[in-house]
Amino acid sequence: MKNLRMKSARALKDYSQQELADKVGVSRQTINAIEKGDYNPTINLCISICKALDKTLDELFWEDDDK
Amino acid sequence: MLVKVLEMIIFIMLLVAVWRMSRGKEQTKFNYDERQKEIIANGHKYGFYTAIIGNVVGFVILDKFTNMPVAADFIMCCVIFTALAVDVLYSIAKGAYYGIRNNWKYNSLLMIILGVFLEIGNISLFLKDGLIDGRLNWEYIGFPSGIFVLLAGIASVIKGLRSSKEDAE
Numbered sequence: 001m002k003n004l005r006m007k008s009a010r011a012l013k014d015y016s017q018q019e020l021a022d023k024v025g026v027s028r029q030t031i032n033a034i035e036k037g038d039y040n041p042t043i044n045l046c047i048s049i050c051k052a053l054d055k056t057l058d059e060l061f062w063e064d065d066d067k
Numbered sequence: 068m069l070v071k072v073l074e075m076i077i078f079i080m081l082l083v084a085v086w087r088m089s090r091g092k093e094q095t096k097f098n099y100d101e102r103q104k105e106i107i108a109n110g111h112k113y114g115f116y117t118a119i120i121g122n123v124v125g126f127v128i129l130d131k132f133t134n135m136p137v138a139a140d141f142i143m144c145c146v147i148f149t150a151l152a153v154d155v156l157y158s159i160a161k162g163a164y165y166g167i168r169n170n171w172k173y174n175s176l177l178m179i180i181l182g183v184f185l186e187i188g189n190i191s192l193f194l195k196d197g198l199i200d201g202r203l204n205w206e207y208i209g210f211p212s213g214i215f216v217l218l219a220g221i222a223s224v225i226k227g228l229r230s231s232k233e234d235a236e
Binding site: 025026027028029030032033039041042045 | 098100101102103162230233
């Protein structure tokens, strides 16, 4: 599933994928894969991304329950 | 025999020279991230299974087609390079880059030049001496290895161009 929340958070910070990748310490393709939903990051990577984007884990990575 | 040993030594010296030249400003230690490590591990797995299957196919070919002008050592070399190709091409295609320098253009060019060098060397050997003992044997190992390196170089170019296009978007 695509991670549009992460993409929006990145856009809010005006970061390119490469800039976010550099901050987090991964490749640009990995950030792209996470946003497209092609890769599930480990908890450590999730935490690093949240710190870089000033968001919480819930805001970026928690799947919404059906109400 | 001495000529071949000398050729091998010169080839190794060329490789070392290229490696030394690559230690320039852009030379960066590769730090694969978690996704790339997973890709590399999967590449090794697929290469391993390709080698197993290739070995079986090789044995069947050798057993059933005894009159083929191909020696067992050449077939096994082909199996090895096929398995390596699966491993490396998978990793390159998925973005776990293989190279000695953190620059896809440099690495691609190097691989293509090396592949062409290997192919030309073996083609010239074939044209000069024909099939030694009437069969393809280990002396023509440059054919499959050259194809493997060429494919890796071409895959690297394609992946590099795609990544550059994505970077621009």
